[in-house]
Amino acid sequence: MNKKIFFLILFLILILIGGYYLYKKSKSQESSIPEISYIEENFKITSPYAFATIPNAKTAAAFLTIKNLTGQDDALIEVQSNIAEIAEIHQNYVDSDSGTMMMRKIKKLNLPNGSETSLDPKKYHIMFINLKDGLKVGDNFPLTLVFENGAEKTVTVDIVTPGITPHSQH
Numbered sequence: 220m221n222k223k224i225f226f227l228i229l230f231l232i233l234i235l236i237g238g239y240y241l242y243k244k245s246k247s248q249e250s251s252i253p254e255i256s257y258i259e260e261n262f263k264i265t266s267p268y269a270f271a272t273i274p275n276a277k278t279a280a281a282f283l284t285i286k287n288l289t290g291q292d293d294a295l296i297e298v299q300s301n302i303a304e305i306a307e308i309h310q311n312y313v314d315s316d317s318g319t320m321m322m323r324k325i326k327k328l329n330l331p332n333g334s335e336t337s338l339d340p341k342k343y344h345i346m347f348i349n350l351k352d353g354l355k356v357g358d359n360f361p362l363t364l365v366f367e368n369g370a371e372k373t374v375t376v377d378i379v380t381p382g383i384t385p386h387s388q389h
Contacts, residue, residue, distance in 0.1 A: 261287070261288045261290070261370075262285060262286065262287060262289070262370065262372055263285070263286040263288060264283055264284070264285055264286075264364065264372060264374050266283060266284065267283035267362060267375065267376040268281065268283070268376060268378070268384070269281040269282070269347075269354055269360075269376050269377075270378070270381040270382075271355055271378050271380060271381060276350055276353050276354075277348065277350055278346065278348055278349075279302075279346075279347045279350055279354050280309075280340070280344040280346055280347065281338070281344065281347070281362060281376050282337075282338045282340065282384075283338050283345075284335060284336065284338070285330060285335070286334070286335040286336075287333065287335075287336075289332065289370075290332060291332050292331050292332050293330045293332075293366050293367050293368045293370075294327040294330055294366065294367040295308060295327060295366060296327045296365055296367045298345050298362060298364060298365070299362070300361065300376075301351075301361070302350060302351055302352070303347035303349055303350045304348065305347070305349055306345060306347055306362075307324045307345070308324065308326075308327070308343065308345060308346075309322045309324055309343065309344050309345070309346040310322065310325050310328075310342065311340075311341065311342055311344070322344075322346070327367060328343055330366075345362065354378045356378055358378045359377045360375070360376050360378070361375060361376070362374055362375075
């Protein structure tokens with residue numbers, strides 16, 4: 220494996236582990252972020268947020284909850300944003316051989332009819348690679364979610380202090 224790729228993967232894993240630690244620490248604290256819901260085209264998208272980064276960071280992640288109210292199974296197949304060169308859907312998992320927390324890009328995130336799926340620091344997330352600029356607390360950015368059955372929904376992602384989560388995450 221190329222050394223640069225190895226260290227990039229290691230860096231991304233450390234960021235997610237740190238975010239997860241802060242997430243767990245904040246679960247007992249009151250959040251200052253209001254729950255925001257978007258209901259359109261039979262999807263309820265709740266409280267999109269991303270953690271602030273250091274100024275020259277090259278990666279970040281966004282989190283939200285999607286409820287599928289379409290009456291049929293669907294899937295999130297693509298994410299689009301102007302804050303980074305690459306935006307992908309990722310899954311966290313534990314490597315069965317090493318016990319190490321890893322992440323991988325997935326082609327789609329299945330959304331069974333009537334289900335509510337959380338993208339949070341523990342499971343799934345939207346990964347931004349090669350950020351154009353650092354993410355600053357209090358700012359926000361647009362994120363477009365593209366679904367398998369043709370729907371697209373653009374939401375506003377709030378940038379928050381690492382460890383702070385919306386009320387719906389408590």
